Amino acid sequence: MKTKFLKPSDECLQLAANLLVCGEVVAIPTETVYGLAADSTNAAAIKKIFYAKGRPSDNPLIVHISHFDMFKKVAKTITVDAIKLANAFWPGPLTIIVPKSDFICSAASANLDSVGVRMPSNKTALEIINRAGVPLAAPSANISGKPSPTNAQDVFDDMNGKIPLIIDGGACNAGVESTVISTLGETPIILRPGVVTKEDIKAVLGKKILMAKEITEEATNLDKVLSPGMKYKHYAPNAEVFIVKGSYQQFLKFVNNIDEKDCFAMCFDGEEKQIKIGKISYGDINDDESQAKNLFTILRKLDKLGAKKVYVRCPKCTGVGLAVYNRLLRSAGFKVVDLSLQK
Numbered sequence: 001m002k003t004k005f006l007k008p009s010d011e012c013l014q015l016a017a018n019l020l021v022c023g024e025v026v027a028i029p030t031e032t033v034y035g036l037a038a039d040s041t042n043a044a045a046i047k048k049i050f051y052a053k054g055r056p057s058d059n060p061l062i063v064h065i066s067h068f069d070m071f072k073k074v075a076k077t078i079t080v081d082a083i084k085l086a087n088a089f090w091p092g093p094l095t096i097i098v099p100k101s102d103f104i105c106s107a108a109s110a111n112l113d114s115v116g117v118r119m120p121s122n123k124t125a126l127e128i129i130n131r132a133g134v135p136l137a138a139p140s141a142n143i144s145g146k147p148s149p150t151n152a153q154d155v156f157d158d159m160n161g162k163i164p165l166i167i168d169g170g171a172c173n174a175g176v177e178s179t180v181i182s183t184l185g186e187t188p189i190i191l192r193p194g195v196v197t198k199e200d201i202k203a204v205l206g207k208k209i210l211m212a213k214e215i216t217e218e219a220t221n222l223d224k225v226l227s228p229g230m231k232y233k234h235y236a237p238n239a240e241v242f243i244v245k246g247s248y249q250q251f252l253k254f255v256n257n258i259d260e261k262d263c264f265a266m267c268f269d270g271e272e273k274q275i276k277i278g279k280i281s282y283g284d285i286n287d288d289e290s291q292a293k294n295l296f297t298i299l300r301k302l303d304k305l306g307a308k309k310v311y312v313r314c315p316k317c318t319g320v321g322l323a324v325y326n327r328l329l330r331s332a333g334f335k336v337v338d339l340s341l342q343k
């Protein structure tokens with residue numbers, strides 16, 4: 001299949017909508033990462049997403065809407081908490097898990113009786129949903145297990161020849177995927193951290209918010225995870241990644257002692273000069289949003305540089321930094337070198 005790669009002109013947005021209505025898969029920009037979109041009511045179209053990504057069929061997709069009316073259609077019931085969250089954070093990078101209606105096909109939700117819903121703020125994404133006239137299921141537009149794509153070229157690298165159209169809407173603002181929160185129980189629980197933080201959510205709901213322990217720990221009981229995505233390898237470049245905890249001085253000493261080819265240090269801005277092996281910064285040490293924005297782009301760039309091993313300065317694990325840490329932990333397959341324990 002020939003993959004078209006187009007800027008979002010009026011003509012191209014219409015082509016995207018037409019393809020989607022006909023049951024095709026189209027890669028679209030969102031404010032978080034690029035998504036691989038298809039009609040959430042069409043089981044054959046949804047199957048194509050799973051095939052293009054090589055995604056396990058038990059991993060549900062997020063459904064993207066452009067109007068509150070669509071929320072009422074895809075959800076069986078909507079709690080007061082879910083309404084408050086939607087009002088506060090939509091359009092934007094928050095996915096709210098609610099009981100699923102029969103309007104969307106069961107393949108999209110991997111046969112679960114719940115569905116994750118979000119209204120993206122990216123204008124191109126909203127326009128495409130509007131023109132298609134149906135909620136669009138869209139996982140991140142990467143091959144399963146790889147870092148999510150934050151620009152159209154990264155999508156092309158993974159999806160060339162597999163889908164008919166990629167819409168090039170430039171670089172994504174957030175750089176990490178949406179925060180996922182379940183409102184199925186009495187107490188809301190965050191299943192995946194993102195740029196909408198626990199503190200942001202608490203300020204809106206004014207009640208206790210739980211955090212799934214798998215956000216910072218490897219899932220041990222694979223049958224019991226709250227989100228199927230927690231079971232799988234994620235965000236991994238070809239290189240072997242290690243998170244390095246400890247001070248900058250400890251990191252410097254550690255990486256400058258490495259005597260192996262194709263090892264890279266992933267550091268913070270301004271730290272490059274003192275590092276003797278290959279190095280690349282992923283943002284300002286005190287600016288977790290810049291780290292989130294750069295993270296996946298840098299992981300993909302390291303593959304292009306031929307990195308075999310990557311040692312990453314550990315981010316602060318608060319605020320948006322928790323989303324960065326969560327993605328890095330998975331990129332690293334939970335491998336952490338803790339230098340802070342050394343004297």
Ligand code: TXA
Pocket residue numbers: 030032033034035036059060061062093095097109112114115116138139140141176177178179180191226227228229230
């Ligand atoms: O920012 C985003 O959320 C991007 C853009 C394209 O919108 N999408 C995205 O989708 O990250 P995906 O499929 O790569 O990640 C969705 C995650 C998966 O880990 C999945 O297991 C979880 O959300 N999820 C989806 N529906 C769920 C449900 N009903 N219950 C529990 N977890 C769910």
Ligand code: MG
Pocket residue numbers: 139140148
């Ligand atoms: Mg994904």
